[in-house]
Amino acid sequence: MDELAYVELKGIVKTFGALRANDGVDFRVNRGEIHALLGENGSGKTTLMNILTGLYRQDAGDVFVDGRRVFFRTPKDAIDSGIGMIHQHANLVDALSVEENIAAGTERTFWIDKKKLRVRISEIAESYRMLARPAAKIYSLSVGEKQAVEILKAFYRGVTTLVLDEPTSVLTPSEADALFLNLRRMRECGHAIVLITHKLNEVFDISDRVTVLRKGNSIFTSPIGATNRTELTEKMVGRAISLNIPRTAAPPARETSRPPLLDICEIVAGDGRGRFLDRVSLQVESGEIHGIAGVAGSGQRELCDAIAGLTLVTSGSVRLNGRDIRGMGPGRQRAYGVKIGYVPEDRMEMGLAGDMSISGNVMLRDFLTGLTGSNGPGKIFFNADEADALADRIIKKYDISAPGPAEPVKNLSGGNIQKVLLGREIERRPDLLITAYPVRGLDIGASTYIFELLNREKENGVGILFIGEDLDILLGLCDRVSVMRSHKLVATLDARTAAKTEIGALMAGHSGAPAL
Amino acid sequence: MISFQKRAGTSKGRAWTRQFISIIVALLTCAAVIALLGYNPLEVYRQIFAGSLGSLYSFKEMILTMIPLSLLSLGVIFCLRIQFVNIGAEGQFYAGALAASYLALRHPDMSAAGLLPLMFAASIAGGGLWCAIPALLKLKLDVNETLVTLMMNYIIIKIIAWLQFGPWKDPTIKGYPVMPAFSDSAILPSVLGIHSGWVIALALFAAAVIVLGRTRFGYQLAVMGSSPQTARYAGFKTGLLLMAATAIGGGFCGVAGFIQASAIENSLTYQMSNGWGFTAIAVAWLAGLRPAQALLVSALFAILLQGCAYIQISLGIPFFMSNIIQGIILFFVLGSDVFTNYRLVIRRTKDTQNALSERGGK
Known part of the structure; x- marks a missing residue:
């Protein structure tokens, strides 16, 4: 550590209200180094890097580049100091070409000399041996190609320190390999690379050094050769834990005379712009946790919405307990006693009304029919006492830390918000429970609690559709795992025997596997 | 350097303190402006209150301004609650007035007991329709409301102007374009010395508080306003809710028009709103879209409007x-909103200054 760090952060503090996202973080990265920044969700990785790249301003602490103290007010200031960030989702203009996107906002002249621009781009691309198609329109590119364009854009602007925020989370395994190859070449060129991740295998694959953040503190830095997986895991979560998620026994085989709980056959959904679901078939049994794996945006959300009656299914059939529910919106599902619980992907966007109280949120689904069945439809007023009582019950039963039922949901923490939503859906005693990324953004403690809840519901005979992103969780928790790729469901595997590599290959589309 | 930091939690007490402080600061700023214009601020403020209270x-004059203003703001609140940005209260006011006036001019011989309820209903229908048209366009064609x-404001105002100068012009008054005066049965009687519009307004406010706070319909509007996707998720008929809320909102504005035409103008003119339809938007925002507060804020605005009309005469x-x-x-009250959730932090570090100047000199 005697060498002069290229970029150094010292004692960074950043608070958001009561939350100390960064609490005196030290971090340094050298030239020609790939430095992994490891930590759980909420450990402060992204906050720290947003400070480094000028998106946030720190409350205290300093940033040094090449030994000189700098102060960034905007991302542009950071880029002028050679620090650029690649976000998970590309910020590119779909209708413009690669070169236009690269030039946008960087060229200070009114007219853009396309010939010169194209030469520059090819030069940069060549020096990193990246492929470049300057004239291609962004919408025609894959996610991985878009990411490459973002990287090119950063280099075009003279970036020498590149921060990548979980770059592989949106990529297929082969695209991730290509990215890593590019990162190694950048390292050879003497650039500093910070890789934000929570995937341990990536850390060991590619990085030279690793820093672990936990609860807003930098608690560990080590060359990659001097550490191992167990140690890093311990540092991340603060105690040695087994990544084994308790899986309860598989449900007993269904009598062949009974239909499966959920039986989806060849459904197609989509509008004029494209298909969101392409002939998807899926069965979920009672007492089963059925996982869905896939790269983000492979049709998982549309599948959930189709079952919940929020997306128009144009052909195929959706049956619950043998009854055709295709085309039934949530209102009709409720009226006909179709009991489907749904925990959507973005809880504050859909599922909860953030400005409203916990009471107002728990009564959402059943305020028309009455929360306890006593309050028949057709009445003008809602029953506020009943709503408060239900909210109180859910707060106690699910151990939600909130001042009371009147507290607006948006004031709660992420884990408690999720518990309000899950609690409401579970208390409705559904036959089928759809959960999309239910532990996204939650810490290990809250996640474990959610898994326990799901297992309990499974034992009660509820069929659970579990949309996940982390393969370890999917394989640990679920009974079966189906894989979605480009809006198709490509395979269903037994989660007890399936290998991660097999699922990875299916997600990426390398090889087929026999359907179960 | 100056930056904003998010506060830990929010509190009602802080919100009230903030509102109070910002009004004081606003009044002080106004005082500075008044002083700049060469008047004595204290005297001006005193006269404003003398002129309105x-x-x-x-005081009666102030109430006469408050009645239409409060009803218009109530109409705006119903629309803004579900994120329907209604800046057409002005037009809905005239549409309601037009519908009511049609009945008044067409049936001058009806009894008051029959005519006034009809005019009231017609004004709700007129104002509601005028607000429902943009809502329908938004719903079906995704047109910006x-x-x-x-634009609907200009249409209705021009229609009334055309009627006033053309088909509905009072033929007995030569050369001067006015509509015939209403018959006595089309004029709201007075209660406690002020026309009975205040009774109607209070009743509608009470109804609105109950509808928004207690009914299933109000609950659905609240969910829709907070998160339209969640309303869809819960199976609400969001299109129907949008149409209903906007029709009711427009209806309230229409009633304001009816009251103004019947009780104040005793006729219909295309120049009787005094821009209240726009002031009502400010009232609704300042009231935080809550009906009870809107009553209070519209009283304050009525004091201000009435008082300023008075100082025009008394102080020139x-x-x-x-x-x-x-x-x-x-500006101050809405602008200060940021301080409810954020705290201003001023840090002075020499090094920062140096770094900035270094960078600047590069």
């Missing part, structure tokens, strides 16, 4: 002073 007469509600200060004061209060 100082005598029974001026802000633009359409605004142009009426536009009221616009300046309104604008300054709005």
